Amino acid sequence: MSLYPRSLTARLATLYSLLVAILLLLLGLWLEYLIRDHFDEIDHMELTAKLNMIENLLDRVDSPAALNTLPRYLDDLLTSHATLSVSIRDEAGQILYAYQPDFLEPVKNGEVSSPSARWSVAGHEFIGHEVQQLLPLAQPIPVRVLLGLDITHHAHFLQDIRRYLWTGIALAALLTALLGWLVARQGLAPLKRITATAKRLSAERLGERLDLQATPPEMLELANAFNGMLNRLEADFQRLSEFSADIAHELRTPVSNLLTETQVALSRPRSTGEYQDTLHSNLEELERLARMIADMLFLAKADHGLLPNPAEPVHLEREVDALLEFYEALAEEKQVTMQLSGAATVTGDHLMLRRAIANLVSNAVRHTSPGGMIEITITQAKEMARLSVSNPGETIPTDQLAKLFERFHRADNIRSHHGEGAGLGLAITRSIVKAHGGDVAVSSQNGITSFCLSLPLSGRQSTSYHRGADADGE
Known part of the structure; x- marks a missing residue:
């Protein structure tokens, strides 16, 4: 069984809808990539900006008093940023400062060397980055700053966009299939006219022709070929009718002569000479019939390409x-x-x-x-x-x-x-x-x-x- 529909209209509609669906799919993937890339750029810029601010604060810790006031400055900096999580640890792993540290639990013991690092906690998605820095005290203290940014709202937005996009593509494909079917049906209307004309043809109605003025340019050659076929068919049928009538007319005369002469010869007893004269006359008519039949057979062979072809x-x-x-x-x-x-x-x-x-x-x-x-x-x-x-x-x-x-x-x-x-x-x-x-x-x-x-x-x-x-x- 063929995988393609037999209907030409259905085939055109299916191919048209598939083509549109593929184009919409490619367009959707491209739009999704652009949106995701845009959000990634925004998130990384925000992450980098906050990390630079924290690094600037740490660069000012040049005394024990500054170290003691560091948490207050960091709280003031991060209070309005609920999407950030911060952890500052010393070389021994002791936490010097933490802001929403639970969200950093999956990566607190690992090294996050790239802003592209991602993890999930309690249904939230994060990206993060970790840097090492020295506190400029009398005896510099190396610290590790781990910063995480909650990007859940962007992820949800992308999911909504993806859902709406694929739903729209599916609906557009269905609508395109319907419209494609209607357009193909209308576009193939000339084929239906050809079919209707062919159905009306009969021996008595060979004068039917397609209207070339109403035929699309793409189908004009087909319409011309169809009309040409009808012209040849009508002409051949006319010649066949005339040929049949001519055969009947040409055969009637010698047959009538044979019948008449035979009936006259049998109407009363005749001498041997008279019968011979009648037979000679009949022989002439029979020879004429034989020549006519031989000629017609010759023409029939010529029509069917059966004549010998010696070289x-x-x-x-x-x-x-x-x-x-x-x-x-x-x-x-x-x-x-x-x-x-x-x-x-x-x-x-x-x-x-x-x-x-x-x-x-x-x-x-x-x-x-x-x-x-x-x-x-x-x-x-x-x-x-x-x-x-x-x-x-x-x-x-x-x-x-x-x-x-x-x-x-x-x-x-x-x-x-x-x-x-x-x-x-x-x-x-x-x-x-x-x-x-x-x-x-x-x-x-x-x-x-x-x-x-x-x-x-x-x-x-x-x-x-x-x-x-x-x-x-x-």
Whole structure:
């Protein structure tokens, strides 16, 4: 079990109160030290002052008469000082003078050489000092003066200060914990708004967003990331919905054709030739379905990063040249010429790259006006190979260009009725190029449409290459 509370608010409040308690504790210890040091200084000054006064009186004892009057002078000096205790003894230990000697009992037989000496008697605390002095008589007499000062009132004051101080620190820590909890709770309110927004999300309510104006600067990055996630989620969900609808639409036509033709064929007895014609027609629809399903599986693998990743050198000019030979008959039928120039070598899977380029060439052949020329140009710039496929034809509207690479999308009234494609070719091309670390772009203006593939160059580059419309090969 964790020693820390699970609640983030409780953690912040606990840490905040602990920090304040530690600071108050250090402040209390410092104040206690200053007060105690101040009292010690006052007590030692008073002790030293009284000791000096007694020493001055003893210095005046220069005759037996002065020695006899010494106790009276000392009584006059000490009567108003109830916190003092004095003992004066001769060399043999005989007491020459004593004032409240009971308080000196613990140290009367010992040497007190420092003012820092402390002892306790009957609940009273004392500090004391002892000095040796000579009485200036005809025959000097050595004496020992022991002076004690009662500091009980200072000790009690320090105890009260300590008690009030620690009680105040404890109360301040508790109050700080409460205030810290309230402040943390208020400060974490944006997290609660994020939670509330997340709870409201559903397939029908993906438009919820956090209000960035009401978000603290410390949480602005989190709020932006959360809103960005919602934007991507909404866009992906929208694409998924459109993709599902497009799949249903694209599969409905061939399935309906198969059902209709089969029902017509079974409506009455037919000859073997008629059944064969029906099967051939159904076979075409089934092949169309198989291609569509294979394309969708390919895109699904691309989305999940499951495409093969071989590192073989691919000469783009050779792949394009092979494709031009393949489409040569179709191009001649449509009175379209094709021209290739440039060369570059990239690293990847030549079959996938050939498929990506084939989709562009196939589109160009289908949509080029009779008598037009398809120009395929390969260039190298900034460690990237660029393959451009340009063909004359109807200009694609600007608002349709960004959608050309979406699945099942075909520009309205321009590329909708040319061929049997399902609208997956360009999406496959983009997935292949992305898998190779490149990108694809399209532009269409003044009757010229150009698709450009950008791929990282390989270490070994091809030499210059040119294939005209009438060339047979390399």
